[in-house]
Amino acid sequence: MQVYEAPLRDMRFVLHELHGDDGFGDLAAHAEFTPDLLDAVLEEAARMAQEILLPLNAPGDIEGCRIENGVVRTPAGFKAAYDQFREAGWAALASDPQWGGQGLPESINKLVEEMICATNVSFSLYPGLTHGATTAIEGHASDDLKQAYLPKMVSGEWSGTMCLTESHCGTDLGLLRTRAVPQEDGSFRVTGSKIFISAGDHDLTDNVIHLVLARMPDAPPGVKGISLFLVPKFLPNADGTLGNANGVTVAGIEHKMGMKASATCQMNFDDSVGWLVGEPHKGMAAMFTMMNTERVSVGVQGLGIGEAAYQSAVAYARERLQGRALGGAKRPDLPADPIIVHPDVRRMLMTARVYTEGCRALGGWVSRALDAEKASADPEVRARATDFIALMTPVVKALFTDLGYESANLAVQTYGGHGYIREHGVEQYVRDARIAMIYEGTNGIQALDLVGRKMPARMGRNLRAFFHPVSSFLDAHEGEEAIKPMAQGLRQAFGALQLATGMIAQRGMKDPEEAGAAATDYLRLLGLVGMGYCFLKSARIAGQRLAEGTDEAGFYKAKLATAGFFFDRILPQATAAFLAIKSGKRSTMALAEDAF
Amino acid sequence: MQVYEAPLRDMRFVLHELHGDDGFGDLAAHAEFTPDLLDAVLEEAARMAQEILLPLNAPGDIEGCRIENGVVRTPAGFKAAYDQFREAGWAALASDPQWGGQGLPESINKLVEEMICATNVSFSLYPGLTHGATTAIEGHASDDLKQAYLPKMVSGEWSGTMCLTESHCGTDLGLLRTRAVPQEDGSFRVTGSKIFISAGDHDLTDNVIHLVLARMPDAPPGVKGISLFLVPKFLPNADGTLGNANGVTVAGIEHKMGMKASATCQMNFDDSVGWLVGEPHKGMAAMFTMMNTERVSVGVQGLGIGEAAYQSAVAYARERLQGRALGGAKRPDLPADPIIVHPDVRRMLMTARVYTEGCRALGGWVSRALDAEKASADPEVRARATDFIALMTPVVKALFTDLGYESANLAVQTYGGHGYIREHGVEQYVRDARIAMIYEGTNGIQALDLVGRKMPARMGRNLRAFFHPVSSFLDAHEGEEAIKPMAQGLRQAFGALQLATGMIAQRGMKDPEEAGAAATDYLRLLGLVGMGYCFLKSARIAGQRLAEGTDEAGFYKAKLATAGFFFDRILPQATAAFLAIKSGKRSTMALAEDAF
Structure with a gap:
């Protein structure tokens, strides 16, 4: 069964305990939001997600969307849930108060997004795309357009889309024909x-409200001739009421592997009225404003589904009786032990747990940078935040979605045969999670963005925003007895990452295919070091709290256990990634194209 | 699109070139089957799979099975395809001629199975389960039962099942209540x-014809009180015609993630007439006869789907135009280059290719042992074959299905957004492949079987059947210039495997949970060494052929490229697996059960 309780304690750990000394300040610019207030928001969000969104998740998957008289119908209950969601203000959580938003920090918004994705990732796309579209409008549109559209989009009364892909071009938008x-x-x-x-x-x-990439008649070819347009489904009247239909029609919806309650549409624009957003031929820049926001959010989809899958697997592993513990019966009162006693089942559960906790911690660091970039009074901090976000956006997108998918698969595996059956609800997590590795730029494209753009940019300045805190932390604390073995593991993986960075930079300068062949392994290596840094910090904090004495010993002991599993069982993947990178492009490119 | 052309050249390589000196003889006992005859069988099988089964694969997924008036209906076309399949003798390929089979070696049968699974894995289950059931009947049933059932089952006129699982017990059959x-x-x-x-x-x-595990009234509790019964749906008359219905009804079929054209039934037996197969209370032994056969076949499902997914991905990567090669346009005549030019796309294709070639080669070695066990004149060879099969059955089942699933996912990733859409056909491979990691014993259970039973059995004799040829080959050939770097890689991984074996044996003796915590990583490590051994041998043969001069230089060069990719990019996973094993059970078992 799909069960979910928002991991509030861990979220508060990430929010309040983990990232204070990571260089992006203490949410100081958001001083009006006290820790208590933020915690209350999280609790409210958890209730909303658990009570409103989760019950619609499995039924929405079964019913799916359909077209009726030219209009898409979402599954039963979605409209009512959306109204509740919007009326309670969740759509406007992180938006600018100027447009009616609540202006909460991203550090809290991303945790709420995680809950929404965990309980109903199909639903999350409706407000999620709107949020991306408002970001682009805020950043690039004229004041008139902002006034006309942002209030209703921020409130969730109107929704937004990103219309990029055409049937012959996704990654390579230079080919587009609209x-x-x-x-x-x-x-x-x-x-x-x-x-x-x-x-x-x-x-x-x-x-x-559609944001549409298109070409003007005088546009230069390729990506340098693409502009962004705002095209509403209905043209608003001057008073804000809805006027005429605008020639925007839905030609069909896709039959997909999952995300069935999210309508994936083929859209036709037929002489539709639109307005330019940003400069002519600079649509890619405006689009990337939207895209970068979305990429982090897609990463959060992976994290949310991973957590939900983990929790569903734990519930089953506690309840399913099968076999006896290898060291002798643990529950002789029952006909068999619950399968959570078996080491290989624990391996699966711990792996999923470590992936979600690791991603949540790393994601919290990135959220902190998003807040600092917007609100820090210190220009140096703002600049460092920009660097860090640039570097980590592809990592969050690709790493979190890869690991979320793996967690969903581990949940199915924990359920055994029952996991393959629709009524148990966990195979849906696999189907839903699969798309996150693809859309908003495939994970391979994220890796190329990392090695081809983000890594070399400005002489490696983006990288320094990540390497410096890791290196400082290790220098300062690696000798501490309590965390020594873990610190050694991180030091070694960090060394491998630095070596790999040098190799790729050097080889890639002469031959960009060398960087391309290393990209995916490099992203994973960097992600593992990032998670390792978060786990090492977590373990140190947990050790301190336990030494001081705490009435939350259970939480901190669990944190130590999770960190231990990461360093013992997950971080060794870094060695494999490093060796693959080291081997260079040779064997990847050796096979003749016609021999495949 | 789902495309598939049976990889006949690679199959012939495995059949005729790769395993001659692997200790199981040269199919000598099957001397009546000349290489030319075997090749002709493969070609016929390819035609059958490509022309009859493949066209039904995607439609079967969409239509699925349904119950009509208490009877399961398979999708349109399945009955006609099955009739063709049966009439052409494919159902009886490897069965004993005594019962009407054609008695072909498993070395050829497993390759034909691969083609069937590649083109229609749902279809494969109907003859596949029958084959498993006939094996159990042949091995354990009375002569009367054999005479009454085997001829019609071998011909495919009647089909068979394995009725093991009950809702509260799958892995732990000791709990069963029938x-x-x-x-x-x-x-x-x-x-x-x-x-x-x-x-x-x-x-x-x-x-x-159902083979049903059940308890007699006087049965001891647990697995030692389970017997196997043959229960037909219709009771045959003495003349072989069908008589009365036997109280066997289908209560429902499951809604599954995939394999939708394969009917997964809830069966009720209501005072149904059955006959004991084998000794009373020894049903598990008879069941394992069937199960072990099926486990290897399930591994082959992973291999087949992996190959089909790989081919579909290659076709798309050749045709989809998107972006330009990093080193400059490769096809300036086209609006963009085909995506196969991109290193990260090649990484995905090469990975899937190496998984399928590696599994096919390793599977061919196991098939050779299956044939030797049955037909070798030398009792030592037969005994060694038995040891080797015992060891490798869980490896084939778990490794091949894990990697097949990964290949299916790589195909979806290669397709990008189009891969997520049903009409392109590749997401079906992911859904279909997912179950193979679960049924016939989850892959975690396979790993426990390996470390808990197969590894320690008879003082490690099973392991020696694998270690000895690897070690001899390395000793004899690792100095050869042409394969030296690859041989070093294998030597290192083999060393890690030997070390890991010792660690697990030693720790596991004191604490079986130590073996349990290492199991999955150990299976992967052993599988990687097995594939590495096959790739090293393949590379050596390819090098020799190329040096001698051959008109198939393309094939052998490709084999060298594939082997090179394996050693550069895949084998490094062995290091990660070894490090995880080395860390022991501590961090897997550290988290308190109520803290999950």
Whole structure:
């Protein structure tokens, strides 16, 4: 069964205890949000997710979306849930108060997103895409457009989309064909077909605001000729009420592996009225504002599903009686022991647990940087935050979704045959999680972004925003008895990462295919070091709390156990990644193309 | 799109070139089957799979099975395909000629199975389960039962099942509740409910012969009180025609993640007439005869799906135009390069290719042992074959299905967003492949079987059947210039495997949980060494052929490239597995049960 209780204690640990000394300040600019207030928000969010979203998750998967009279219908209950969600203000949590948002820090918003994704990742896309679209409008649109659209989008009354992909181009948007013809009144007429448009149409809001990549007639070829346009489904009147339909139609919805309650639409724009967002031919920059926000959020999808899958697996492992503990019966009163006694079942549960805790901790660090970038009074901190976010965005996207998928698979494996059956609900996690490794740029593209752009950028300055705190922490604390063996593990993996960085930089300069062949392993290596750093810090804090005496000894002991498992059982993957990188591109490129 | 062309050249390589000196002889006992004849069988099988089974694979997934008037209906076309399959003799390929089989060696049968699984794994279960059931009947049933059932089962006129699992017990069959009450005429009356019965009911054959695990009234508790019974759906008359229905009903079919054209049934036996197969209370032994056969076949499912997924990914990577090669455009005549030029795409394709070639090669070695065990004139060879099969059965089952699943996922990733959409057909491979890691004993159970039973058995004699050829080959050839770096890699991994074996043996003696905590990593380590051995041998043969001069230089060069990728990029996983094993059970068992 799908069970979920928001991991509030661990979330508070990440929020309040883990990242205070990581260089991005103490949420100081958000001083109006006291820790107590933030905790109360988390508790409310947990209730909302558990009570409103979770019950719709499995039924939504079974029912799916459908088209009725040219309009997409979401599964039963989604509209009511969305109304509750919106009316309680969850849609506007992190948005700018200028547009009606609540202005909460990303450090809290990303934890709420995690809960939403854990309980109903299909649902999460509707407000999620809207949030991405408002970010792009805020960053790039004219004041008129902002005034006309942001209040209703921030409140969730209208939703948003990102219309990028066409059937012949996803990664390579330079090939796109949708046209935008300028009109005398300054507007444009947009014509073309887009595919894979999440929340492209649905029955949750009255209007859908599309952000559409298209070419003007005079556009240069390739990505340098793409502009971004705002194209509403219905044209708003001057008073904000809805006017005429705008030639935006949904041509079909996709039959997908999962995420069935999220409508993935083929959209046709037929001479639709649109307005330019940002500069002509600079649509890619505006699009990346939206995309980068979304990439971190997609990472959070992996984390959320991983946590839900983990919890569902634990519940089953406690309850399913099968066999006896290898060292002798643990529950002789029962016909068999619960399977959680078996080391190999614990291996699976611990792996999933470590992945979610590790990603949550690393994600919390990135959220802290997102807040500092926006709100820190110190320009140096803001700049460092920008560097760090640039570096970590592809890592969060790819690492979290890879590991979330693995956790979902471990949950199915824990259930055995029952995991393969729809009614138990865990195979849905696998199907739902699979897309997160693909959309918003495949994980391979994230890895190329990391090694090809983020790593070399500005003489490695992005990397320093990550290497420096890791290195300082190790220098300061690796001798401490309580964490010594773990610190040695991290030191070694960090050394491998530094070596690999040098190798890739050097080889990649002469031959970019060398960087490309190393990319995926390098991203994993960097992610493992990032998680290892968080676990080492966590273990140190836990050790201190336990030494001081605490009435939460159970929590801190568990944190030590989780960190121990990470260093013993997960971090060794770093060695394999390093060896693969070291071998270079040779064997990846050796096979003749026609011999595949 | 799902495309598949049987990899006949690689199959012939495994069949004729790779395993001649691996200690199990040269299929000598099957001398009547000349290499030319075997190759002709492979070609015929390829045609059958490609032309009859493949076209039904995607439609079968969409339509699925359903119950109509108490009978399971398979998807459109399955009955006609099964008739063709059976009439052409494919059902009886490896069965004993005494019962109407063609008696072909397993070395060829497993390759044919691979093709069937690659093109329609749902279909494969109908003849596959029958084959498992006939094996158990041949090995354990009375002559009367054999005479009455084997000819019609071997011909495929009747099908078979394995009725083991009940809702509260899968792995732990000691808990099962189905009852068998002896009758005066020597028959039994069987009553109980079974779940997850593949091919439990369907419309492909006139009769279904169930092999049912049940308890007699006087049975001791646990697994020592389980007996095996043959229970037909319809009771045959003395003349072989079908008589009365036998109280066997299908209570429902499961809604599964995949394998939708394979009916997974809940079966009720209500005072059904059955006959004992084998000794009373020794049902587990008879069941394992069937189960071990099936375990190797389930491994082959992983291999087959992996190959099909790989080929589908290659086809897409050749055709999908997106971006330019990192080193400059490769196809300036096209709007973009095909994505196969990108190193990270090649990494995915090469990984899947190496997994399938590696598993096929290792599987070929095991098939050779299966043939030698049955047919070798030399009792020492037969004994060694038995040892080797015992050791490798869990490895083939778990390793091949893990890697097949990974290959299916790599294919989806290669397709990007299109891979997530049903119409492209590759997400089906992921859904279909997922169950193979679970059924016939989860992969975790396979690993426990390996470390808990197969490894320590008879003072490590099973292991020696594997270690000895690896060690001899390295001793004899590791100095050869052409394969030196690969041989060093294998020597190192083999050393780690030997060390790990010693560690587990020593620690596991004092504490079986130590063996349990190491099991999955140990199985992977052993599997990697096994594949490495096969790749090293393959590379050596390829090098020799190329040096001698050959008109198949393309094939042998590709083999060298594949081997190179394995040693550079895949074998490093052995280090991670070794380090995880070395860390012991501590961190796996550290977390308090209530802290999960």
